[in-house]
Amino acid sequence: MAPATARPGRVPLGDLWLSAKPDDPAARRGWIGEQLLDLVVLDHRPSQASPALFDIDLEGLGDVYDRTDGVDRPGGITGFVLSDPNDAPLGVCADLTGVFREPTEPPIPHVTLVGCRPEPPLLTAIAAAHQTTKAGLRRRRVSAEVGAVAADGSAVPLVDGIVSGTLLSSVPSRLDTGLIDVTIAIDAREPRPAGTRGILDVWFTGRPTERNLWAHYDRTLRDVWAGVALGHHRREAPDRQPGTVFHLDGRFVTDIEGFYCAIGEAINGPGGYFGRSLGALDDCLSGKWGAETPFRLVWHNSPVARHHLVTGQDHFRHGPSTTLDTLLELLTAHHVDVELR
Incomplete structure (x- = not known):
């Protein structure tokens, strides 16, 4: 990488944008790039490719909706540009590692709704629990917002509280007659904080x-x-x-x-x-x-x-x-x- 300036030590860079060079085929195909967050320079050294260039080690985060999201590498790219939030270029590099990755498994693969009194849409998914056809899998899909039920019986939506995925099973609940426990294989999503x-x-x-x-x-x-x-x-x-x-x-x-x-x-x-x-x-x-x-x-x-x-x-x-x-x-x-x- 040929940076605008090369400084030793652990240097904060903040949030930067990674994109293709303007004349690169990936840019012409419409790849808009990736945002990198909280970047810090860990180290740099002369590149083995050329003593006039540097290899730079950065630490930071990729801006994705969820940590399970994958980040696809554009095909046929010939070089990358790092820019600051004002689009001022900080450097160009021939290649990089650590940004593009496959999606990972969700941190919590299954959610169980304990003591559930299902409404018709959920009953439809429960009825299709053992169906494996494409139509059956569609019937088993569940997507709903979670609400907190107060002492007076009122329900208030929980901000960012969503359960979505494929229903796996339902069994009678120990909590009360007529209630069931429903287990769902959830879509990739961050769990709510434990507290x-x-x-x-x-x-x-x-x-x-x-x-x-x-x-x-x-x-x-x-x-x-x-x-x-x-x-x-x-x-x-x-x-x-x-x-x-x-x-x-x-x-x-x-x-x-x-x-x-x-x-x-x-x-x-x-x-x-x-x-x-x-x-x-x-x-x-x-x-x-x-x-x-x-x-x-x-x-x-x-x-x-x-x-x-x-x-x-x-x-x-x-x-x-x-x-x-x-x-x-x-x-x-x-x-x-x-x-x-």
Whole structure:
């Protein structure tokens, strides 16, 4: 590879785009390339092909929907280009290894629905459980969103909770007469974080009445908490009037997920939702999510966020970090008067 600059040591590169050279047959066939995330330079050395070139070792992630996804190598390619997010080329290389791969097996091959009371579509799949013809396999296909059932019997969809695959079997459940346990060979998909069930248990009897119950969770489960809060958000509730003063408890804003949980509760009370990404926050600030701008946000213990929400690479969200200043710019653009305390 001939890089724009060659620097020794472990050097962060961030997110880059891998593509074919413009005159390459793969580019003419429409191959758009692959995005590589959180790249770091591990080492470099003179190439055996030519002392004027370098072989460079990079560490990072491929941008795929699921870790089970395969990444196909385009046929007949003669060279690759690495570009930064602004399309500025960083270097070209004749070949590379480690990016293109076959799909892997799902981390959890089977899902069992325990104590299931099936509706007609699932009964159709159960009836075809032993059919192996193409038509039978189509009947055995299951695809559904998972909802959490609360103590009052209401169901709330679980954000990103999907079960899809081929039904394998069903047996009577030990939980109760008339219920069955259904096993499904699932499609490749990331499982939900293990702590999700514990969060659903917190919400089982209804929306929490105590603030900061999310504070002891790590970033993954804070994001799950915000997703559960989204599922429980009542869109029919009117916005608070313009000019309202909201108070954000910033003691636990040690990451961007903590901010989203905290501002959700500042605007909509314990268990409240007001975005779980910059795009979602922007939508919420446009109205119909609990607060109509302009309003005032008193951010208590703001030095916690000033210390943690800093410039850098966010290895959890695989992109540039969302800083406190970024949040303040967005809030200000929506006519939110932020008082940092």
